[in-house]
Amino acid sequence: MVQSKTQKHLFLAFCLLPTFILFLVFTVYPAVNGLYLSFFEWSGTSAVKDFIGLEHYKKLFNDSVILKSIFNDYFFVFTKVIGIMILSLFFAVALTQLRIKEAPFYRVVFFFPNIMSVVVIGILWQFIFDPDIGLINGLLTAIGLESWTRPWLGSMEWALPSLVLPAVWAGIGLFMLLLMGGIMNVSKSLYESAEIDGASEWQQFWNITVPLIWPQIKTSIIYIVITSLNGSFVIVQIMTNGGPGNATEVMGSYLYEKAFEDFQFGYGAAIGVLILAVSLVTVLILQYILKREKVEY
């Protein structure tokens, strides 16, 4: 086929340009402008923005709510990674390697919360934690542990840990599937020869499964960390609105509060930049910690 250079370029432009222009307008511009806005004091209504340089960033360092938010964000990251990884790894191994007839049933059911909206999950779990009609207090009373019942989401100490449960509940399915994909790609013969050599199932898990699905494990951990730092505020906003006090405030919910409730758009933008910085630094550190020689048998 004879094709002129112009035709080729036209086709490339047809494929790439519309998407790229919209991407510049709706993704790149807002991100760059967010950075820009963080150097200004701006209430959103006036045409004039006052340039104040790094003032917002100085303020961030002395804002006790921000420090609390960063701590809370890391609390979520840490507990979510541990909870989700342990459970989804266990389920992934159980559903792929042990011959369980009803495995497809579990696979479908466990993924279920992943298709539910955060709003629905949040409201549902608010009920589960409800002091009067909720499942948790009801369950504790039913098994004779009435003294353990408490208003979970209204308690300064328990609100934050309580929010981890719905997050783990909603996260398991996706990562279980990801890890299952990895495990199913590991050659069966490896396990067979390990069995002949007399390796226990536990040894097989640590010496074959974990090293060979390390890429999937690493991807999952980093994915949980990023989505947690960038998205935990949604469940917080719905279930506790950052309270009681600032007990469950995270960076994202604080940004929303400052920008869209207090109309401090410049300060809100600075919090956005902080979220980006914290995410990038955390992921870089994780990449380094989780680095491991690629294994091939």
Next chain:
Amino acid sequence: MGYVRFLSALAVRIPLILWSVVVIYPILWMFIGSFKSNAEIYASPWSLPKTFNFENFVLAWTDFNIGTAFINSIFVTILGTFLCLVLAIPTSYALERLRFKGSDILFNTYLSTMMIPSVLGWIPLFFLLMRMNLLDNLWALSIVYAISHVPFTIFILTSFMGNVPRELEEAAAIDGMSQYGVLLKIVTPLVKSGIITASILNAVSFWNEYFMALILLQTDSKNTLGVQMDLLATHAQYNSAWGVLFAGLTIAVVPVIIFYALFQRHVVKGMTEGAVKG
């Protein structure tokens, strides 16, 4: 030996069964609650309702605007998913198949924005749409949704396009088909499973999205399900309209359950067959 095997199988099944209960029970509780009156929910929150009445559903659908919100959500989900494909398919094809100067840079640019928290762009996006007179506009929200998932969709589609045999494209070109034709009639049908996987994941997240809708929509008649549900929940807290709230939640969840039941095979296939590689 059979005895040991039975016991160990049991030991593994206990956590599996427990977790199934932890997942299913709250959802079931919500379904059942949607048929109960307020008095029943308070008196016996765990039991079955005496009679199954649909009053809560009618109230939620009409008085609490869940009906309108439902239709708005369908609109943004379908339009957003469709636009995302229209934008991502040609780009993925160009990036994966028409190697050109800068294709790697462009690909990495798209991918790296997946790392940027969307909250960073919220404030400028809000004012941008305000200046364009596009706040409170479901078309604009759909475009924002579509663009926000373009990088992820490109990521999935390029990995599927890598498997399309080049000979097919060449044969079509020799037969005189234009490049546009090759893209539309040869390549697109061949990456169907990638398109389905990406679209399911996109559609589910657009259906469930909450925060962009909260910020970018303003009037009640434009609200999507997420925003409307949140309003209903606040209302229920003050008026103890729990049954209605449960009915609203059920209305929001049932379509995704049906959708998932129809397509779950594709989700699992897409997830486990290397579409999402380490």
